Amino acid sequence: MNELNYQTQLSRLANLLFFVVLLVFWGFFYSNHLVQKEQMQLFLLSFDYLKEHLSYQGGFVIYLGEFFTQFFRFTWAAVLFTTFFIYQVSYASQKVLSRFFNSKIYLLAFVPAMGYNLLLLNIYFKLSGAIAVALSVWGVVFYLKQMAPVKRMISGFILIVLCYWMLGGTYISFALSIVLIELFIRFKKAGNLEDLPNSWMIISGYVLIGIVTPLFFHKFVLIDTLLSSFISSAYYQFSPMLPTPLLLIFLSLPAILLFHGFADGLVSFNNRKILQPVLGILLFFGFGFGLYHLADFEEEIEIQYENLVTQANWAKIINLAEQETPTGEKGKLALTLALGKTEQLSSKLFSFSPEINDLFIPFNIRGMAPLIANEPYFYLGLTNFSKMLCIETLESTPDGRSPVRMIKRYAENCIIDGQYDVAAKYLHALEQTLFYRKWANEAQKYIRDEEKINDHQVWGDIRNNRVKDDFYFNYDQIDLALIALLRSNPQNKMAYEYIMSWYLLQKDFDEFLNYLPLVKTMGYHELPLVFQEALVYIKTLFNEVPENLNQYKISNEVRLRLNKYAKAFQQGGSKKPDEMGKAFGKTYWYYVHFTELENE
Amino acid sequence: MYRLLISLLILTLTVVSCKQKITPDEVKHEKPSIFPDYTDVTVPATIAPLNFKMKDEFSKMDVVIEGSANKTIHLQGKKQIEISTKKWTDILEENRGKKIQITVSAKQKNKWIRYAPFSIFVSNDPIDHGLVYRLIAPGYEVYSKMGIYQRKLSNYKQDAIIENTLLSGSCVNCHSFRLTDPDDMSLHIRGKKGGTIIASGDDMKLLNTKTPKTISNFVYPFWHPSGNFITYSVNKTKQVFHESKAKRVEVIDAASDIIVYDVNNNETLFNAKLMQDSTFETFPSFSPNGRTLYFCAAEAKEMPAKYNEVRYNLCSITFDPESATFGDKIDTLFHASAIDKSVTFPRPSPDGKYIMFTLIDYGNFSIWHKEADLYLIDVKTGEVKVMDAANSDDTESYHSWSSNSRWFVFSSRRLNGLYTRPFIAHIDENGTVGKPFLLPQKNTDYYEQLLFSYNIPEFINKKVDLDLRTVEHLANTSGTNVTQRE
Known part of the structure; x- marks a missing residue:
C-alpha cells in the first residue's frame, strides 16, 4: 500500500470511528442532558430576536445554537445535531492541516473536537460553542483557499473582526492560526502559498487587530467585563468566567499547527505508519477515559x-x-x-427508601432552582407557590435566558388562576416558537372561557383543588399548606396522601393519627399499606391502645411481618442496619428506626 | 432615459405618499379601543410619537391627525400606526397649549369602520430630558440579568447605564438623583463586589455603608437639594410569599430606621427619633427647601406574624442643613393608620406644594399590592386627595416628579397585573391630574414581548454619563467605610 492509500484508509477509519463513538455516546448514554438543553431556552422565530442577537459579540452563534437546540426536544435530533457539529470541528481541523501540510491524515485534528465534546458533558457548556469552534476552523480553511496574497490579507483582517463579533472567543483560535500559517509561509516551513507582501507588518496587524477589537468594543460598545468582552457568552453559561479547558480548546488548533509545522519533516513514512496507529489508539482510549470520568x-x-x-x-x-x-x-x-x-x-x-425532603425540594436561594421544583405545588393546586418557583427558576438560570418549560408552566398557572392578561403575554411568546406554537394557540382558546378551563383534564382539577385561604410560604410548615388544600377540597386525595406522607416522614405520629380518620372519606377499599404499617407500629407505643384505633383493619400479613421485624430487631438487628435493610428496607418500621431526621 | 427614470421616481413617490382615502362602511360613535390607550391623554410637546394599534383584530388602519393650523398627518398601517418623528414633532410644536384630533378608521372583518375622533392635549409645560429605570424580571428572591437604563423622552432610544453582567452575580438597585440632575447620583450594588456608588460631579466613590450603629447597609435613598446630604433608610428585610392568587410577595421590615449621610464628610448622621425600636421608620425624602425630612412611620409589630397589622403614617421632622441637625419633634402629616391604611413613597413636588404618596391596605411593599393607589397631600392645607385620573384597578406604586413639578412618572401593573410599566401624567398647579399615557415605544408590541418590569422610574434633566470602567475598578477595591458622627 502506498502512502496516499494508507493515509486515505486510516483517515476514513478514524473519521468513521469518531462519528460512531459520538453517536453512540450521546444516543445511548447522555441524551437526557441534551434534551434538557431545549427546555432551558426560549427561541423565538422572529426578526427582532435575530436583531437582538446580532447586537452583541457572539450573539450570532448563540442564535444558531438556540435554533438547532430547539429541535432537541426530539432525542434523535439532539443526538444527530450534537454529533454533527462536534464532528464538524474535527473535519474542518483535518481540512486545515491537510490543505496546509499536504497530507491525508492528521489524527491530532480530532483533539479540539474531542475537547469540546468533553466540555459539553457539563450542562453549562453550550452547543453554540461547538458551532462557533467549527465555524472558526472553517474560517481558517477559507483563509487558506485564498491563493492571492492580497485577497488572503483582506480576508484575514475581515475574518478576525467577523469571527470576534459573530462567534466570540474562538476568534482567538482563528487569529492565532492564521498568524502561525503566515509565519510558516514566511519561513518556508510549510504550505504552498505565496508569502504576503510586507508579511511582518501584516502579521503584526493581525495580532494588533486581534487584541484591539475586543478592547475597542469593551470601551465603547459593550457593557461587560473585560473577560466577557473577549470570550462572549456563547460557550459557557457563566460568561464572566473562563474555564481553563475552554481556553485550551481555543489554543488547540494553533498548537497542532505548530506541532505539525515542526515535526512533520522529521518523521519518515515508515515511522509514521507505526506512530499513527499508536497515536490513534492513545486518542481513542484517552477520549473514552475522558467520557467515562467527566460524564x-x-x-x-x-x-x-x-x-x-x-x-x-x-x-x-x-x-x-x-x-x-x-x-x-x-x-x-x-x-x-x-x-x-x-x-x-x-x-x-417506603418501598423506595425515602428521605425527609423527598416530597418537596427545600427552597435554596443559592444556585439554580431546579426545573422540577415547582411541579408538586402545581399538581397539588398550590398555584401561587408553583408560580413562585417557576419565576425563581427563570431568574436563577446562569445566563438569564428564559427556560421555555417554565414559561409554559407559568402560563398554565395563570390560566388556572384566571390571570388571563399575564397568561396571554406568555402564550404570545410561545406562539413565536416553532414547537410550542400549536400548544399556545390551543391554550389561547381557554383564556376567559371559565367553562372550558373547568372541563380541562389537568387545569380543571387543579383549579378545583386550589386553596381558598391566604398564608405565607414556609417550607418547614408545608403541612399547613397541605391542610389548607384539604380544607378547600376535602376530596383532594393527592393532598391527603401528601399530608400523611409528610407526617410519616417527619415521624410525627400525633398528626398522623389526627388525620387518619379522613381515610374513610377518601375512597380507599382498605387501609393503605403504609398506613397499616405505621398504625400497627404506633399501637405498640401505647400502654393501652385507644379504642378508636381498633376500628382500622390491619392485615395478617402486616402483623406477621411486624412480628418478624420486632424479633429481628430485638435479636441484634438494631445494630445491623444493612441486614435489616435487606429484609425490611421497604417497610415504614425500617424508616422509623434507621433513617435519621435532620434534627435527630 | 434619464427623464424617464426621474418620471418613474416621481410617480412612485406620489403613489407611496398619497394614502388612499377611506370611505367607511360604518361609522361608530364610540372612540376606538387602541393600545396603548392614548385617547384624551395630555402629553408634552417633546414626547416621542405615540404609535398605536387597534386592540381588536384588524387588517388595516387609517389614521388622520389634525392640528388647529389645519395641518394633517394621514397614515395607514397593517400592524400599527407608525408616526414619523419629524411630522409628529412639528404638529405638537404647532399645537402647544391646544389639542390635536385623531380620527381612526380600521378595516375589521372586511369592513372599514370609522370611530369617533379622540383628542390628545399638548401641554405648554415642558418635560425633562428622559427617564432612568431599572429593568428586572418580576422575580422573588433571586435575580439573573438586570440593568439600569436611560431613555430619551423625545425618541425611543434606550441605553444601558449599568448592567449586572459588568459585576458578576451582583444586583444593581435604588438609583437616585438630586432633583433630576444625574451629576449627583446614588446607586447600590449588592453582592460580593457590593457597595453604594456615590457619583457627585466628576468624583465617584464606593461606600461600605454598614456602621456599628445601623441595622443594615443604606437602602431607600433621597438627595438633599443642596447635594450635601442623602437620606437613606436602613432596613432589616425578609421576603414572604403569599399563596392567595390575588397576592404575591411581601418584603417585610423586621426593623427599620432613617439616617442622613453627609456626602462631603463621609459621615452618617443619626437622630434617636428616627431610630426608635418601637417604630418602623422608612421611605425618607427631603422637602425642596431642604429643611424638612418626610418619612413613613409605623408602630413596630411582631414580624411576619402581624405584618398585616402594620400601618405607616406620613410624618416629618425638621432638618437644619447648616448645622446638620434635626428638630425635636415628629409631626404626623397624614394619619393613615386612623383609616386603616398605610402610606409608602412620600415624594414632595419640587415646587414644594404637594407630596405624592402611595396608599395601601397594610405594610410597606406597595408594588405587590393590587389596591395600591396614588394620593396627593397639599402641604399647606393638609388636604389629601386620591389621584383618580392616574389610578387604575391594579397597582400604582413608585412615582417621581419632573423638575418643574408639572409631570410625574409612576409604575403601574394595569396592563396585565404582573409587569410594571411606566406611565407619565400631567399635573397642573392646582393639582388637577391629566389622563396618563404609557411611555411610547416604536413597536407597539414592545411591552407585550418584554419579560422585564420597569422599576423606579426617575426623571433626568440630561443624559447620565456613568463611567463604567471607574465603577468596575471601584467594585474591585475594598471601598470606603462610612464613618458615623458621634
Missing part, C-alpha cells in the same frame, strides 16, 4: 426523571425507580410526585 451519569438519571415529569409519564417514572431507586433530589421528587399522582404514596412510598 455525570448520576445527573443524567436525575435529568431523565425531570424530563419524564415534563411528559407527565408517571408510570415510566415508577417503573424506572423500581429498577433502581433514585438517589438524587430531583429523581426522588419526581418519584414521590408520580406516586402522588397515581395515589400510591400511601402504599409504596
